[in-house]
Amino acid sequence: xxxxxxxxxxxxxxxxxxxxxxxxxxxxxxxxRARPVYLATFRPWSDAPDAxxxxxxxxxxxxxxxxxxxxxxxxGLPRALEDHAGAPVLVDCLTLWLTNLLLDEADLDAxxxxxxxxxxARAAPVVLVANExxxxxxxxxxxxxRFRDQAGFLxxxxxxxxxxxxxxxxxxxxxxxx
Numbered sequence: 001x002x003x004x005x006x007x008x009x010x011x012x013x014x015x016x017x018x019x020x021x022x023x024x025x026x027x028x029x030x031x032x033r034a035r036p037v038y039l040a041t042f043r044p045w046s047d048a049p050d051a052x053x054x055x056x057x058x059x060x061x062x063x064x065x066x067x068x069x070x071x072x073x074x075x076g077l078p079r080a081l082e083d084h085a086g087a088p089v090l091v092d093c094l095t096l097w098l099t100n101l102l103l104d105e106a107d108l109d110a111x112x113x114x115x116x117x118x119x120x121a122r123a124a125p126v127v128l129v130a131n132e133x134x135x136x137x138x139x140x141x142x143x144x145x146r147f148r149d150q151a152g153f154l155x156x157x158x159x160x161x162x163x164x165x166x167x168x169x170x171x172x173x174x175x176x177x178x
Contacts, residue, residue, distance in 0.1 A: 004125065004163035005163055006119055006126055006128070007024060007126070007162055007163065007164040007166065008130065008159050009128065010155060010167050011131070011169060012169070013131065016168050017093075018092055019063070020166070021129045028124075032124065036069070037068065037069045037087045038070045041092065042074065074100045075097070075101060075104060077091065078117065081115075082118050082121060088126075089124070089126045089127070090126075093130055094154060094158065095131040098150055098154055102143070134152045159176075164178030
């Protein structure tokens with residue numbers, strides 16, 4: 001059975017989003033006999049050591065092993081998607097990509113439009129991971145509220161073009177679309 005071309009995986013922190021997304025992309029890659037591509041959007045936000053974040057990165061990398069081609073795409077996500085249009089791709093994650101854009105004071109409309117075009121041009125499955133940040137408290141800072149709002153808008157926009165949308169809670173997938 002063919003895989004949906006575009007899948008969005010949503011959930012909270014430590015919900016199992018990445019693990020679920022990785023399994024979908026590995027399955028699609030196995031069926032296509034192709035090497036999966038992991039588009040990593042994480043970028044350190046300061047030069048200060050962050051042992052907790054380093055450990056998160058290490059666990060992600062360890063779980064992936066050598067089976068993946070990893071491409072760092074902290075802001076150049078649309079271009080990276082275009083560069084790997086024929087391979088099964090995992091984007092982890094849209095929320096970090098948005099964070100990088102906000103901190104760079106990038107033009108969000110232009111960036112989101114470029115993402116729209118890159119997703120529309122896909123020839124192979126793509127699974128995008130994003131945090132659902134709108135279920136918690138209202139952030140107390142203007143930047144926090146802007147981030148929360150833009151994350152919600154981005155998730156809605158991507159969900160609209162995806163063939164399948166899955167919400168992960170406690171490691172359990174709930175299919176919302178597709």
